[in-house]
Amino acid sequence: MIIALWIVTAVLAAAFAMAGTMKIITPHSQVRERMAWVEVVTPGQLRGIGIVEVLGALGMLLPASTGIAAWLTPVAAIGLSITMIVAIVLHVRRKEPFAPSLVLGLVASAVAAGWVIWG
Numbered sequence: 001m002i003i004a005l006w007i008v009t010a011v012l013a014a015a016f017a018m019a020g021t022m023k024i025i026t027p028h029s030q031v032r033e034r035m036a037w038v039e040v041v042t043p044g045q046l047r048g049i050g051i052v053e054v055l056g057a058l059g060m061l062l063p064a065s066t067g068i069a070a071w072l073t074p075v076a077a078i079g080l081s082i083t084m085i086v087a088i089v090l091h092v093r094r095k096e097p098f099a100p101s102l103v104l105g106l107v108a109s110a111v112a113a114g115w116v117i118w119g
Helices: 002-025 028-034 036-040 043-066 072-093 099-118
Strands: none
Touching: 002 043, 002 072, 002 099, 028 036, 028 043, 036 072, 043 072, 072 099
């Protein structure tokens, strides 16, 4: 079971790291062309969201893999779940599809629970 947990954690971390990096390095106007919701956030807020996603990804992988403060792995996953709850609220208010945020949030919650139980 721990192998499956590592795989899901790594895939989820990769997804958040890639999405976060894109939000950090891509100009606000270009991201806005691809994602309509970006029109309601400032460039600084968009970078902040990206930083949270990248740090969450690192927080899911580094503590568990190094054995240093491994309790931070489920904490990071919970933080990303909360981030996805905020994203769901934003998408619902804008009458946009929210399924991707819901799925990512549920998987992050499952990762957090998995690390608490098996980690």
